[in-house]
Amino acid sequence: MDEQSEWSAENKVVIYPFTQNNLTSRTHEEYINAAREAKKKSTRKENISVNGIKGISALLQIFEYPSQIIFDYMHLVCLGHMPSLIKRWCQSIDRSTIRSIDSALDQLCLPHNVNVPFLDSILNASQWKAKNSRLFVLNV
Helix, strand or coil: CCCCCEEECCCCEEECCCCCCCCCCCCHHHHHHHHHHHHHHCCCCCCCCECCECCCCHHHHCCCCCCCCCCCHHHHHHHHHHHHHHHHHHHCCCHHHHHHHHHHHHCCCCCCCCCCCCCCCHHHHHHCCHHHHHHHHHHC
């Protein structure tokens, strides 16, 4: 731990102070430049990512990144927010409760048109498919 961090015994985590920064959003031109650089650095055997961009997409000619890209429910809620909430909930309950939740999810009776089995424990919610998180949010 560095001198700015602080241990929270209650939450069992290291807490770092918030630092104000002056980050700016990427521009379309920065996306294109990063895509070109990634393409130039990549080989047949290895794809190189530059600032999280793996190469030139045909969509760069149609959409202006990032301003014309929409945020979607699946990525924001089902694969982002819900797994982190479930992880926090699981940290505050004991193993027997987790086993009973897993058992309840395993025995869940769903309509025939909702064929979504919970194959993993609730402890592995970060590995769930989006359909599992969606079912958990909307129906459990």
